[in-house]
Amino acid sequence: MKLNWAELLVVNNPCRVFQQKFEIGWIRKHAQLPPGGSFLEIGCGRGAGASIIRREFSPGFLCATDLDPLMIRRAFHYLRPQELQNISFCAADALNLPYPDGAFDAIFGFGVLHHIADWQGALAEVGRVLKPHGIYLIEELYPTLYQNFITRHILLHPTENRFRGEELKKALDATNFLVQASLELNLFGILAVLEKAC
Secondary structure, eight states: OOOOHHHHHHHSSSHHHHHHHHHHHHHHHHHOOOOOOOEEEEOOOOOSSHEEEHHHOOSSSSEESSSSSHHHHHHHHHHHHGGGTTTTEEEEEEBEEEEEEEEEEEEEESSGGGTTTTHHHHHHHHHHHHHEEEEEEEEEEEEEHHHHTTTTGGGGOOSOOOOOOHHHHHHHHHHEEEEEEEEETTTTTEEEEEOOOO
């Protein structure tokens, strides 16, 4: 689902970059990512996450995807020319990623799944393109944050098939993801490091 005007303001502001820097710092403490590995970011938005991932983890190659071609153009222009080395941008649907099975060592998803009606299908697709024992790093919001009395009138999200912690954990288990570390605020969301089991 593409973002509406209000969500574009939320995800494209300096506070969001600060939040992602905090999240990446937490991830660095809890995940061992291979330097020089192949990484994927799903839902790259304007490119702030891709810039941070490149700087903090030194991937050999980073694919940054977003459903919205406008966000892909913004991401390309957000990064400095020297940051564009070893990065590709692609408009792609998280339910049908244009990559072969087992293509990536690590996959990042900053607040993506809650925008997808068939989020379980997106988890299966992430599992398909992730190598065995690969790492999936997620930051997700729960409906109490984005579908409350105020935000449901401003933000655009699917209204059916929503998840909270327990539903998400069951779906992760069903798609062979093991939780290595997590930071969860039960009413708001979760930050987690997941490993794909063989």
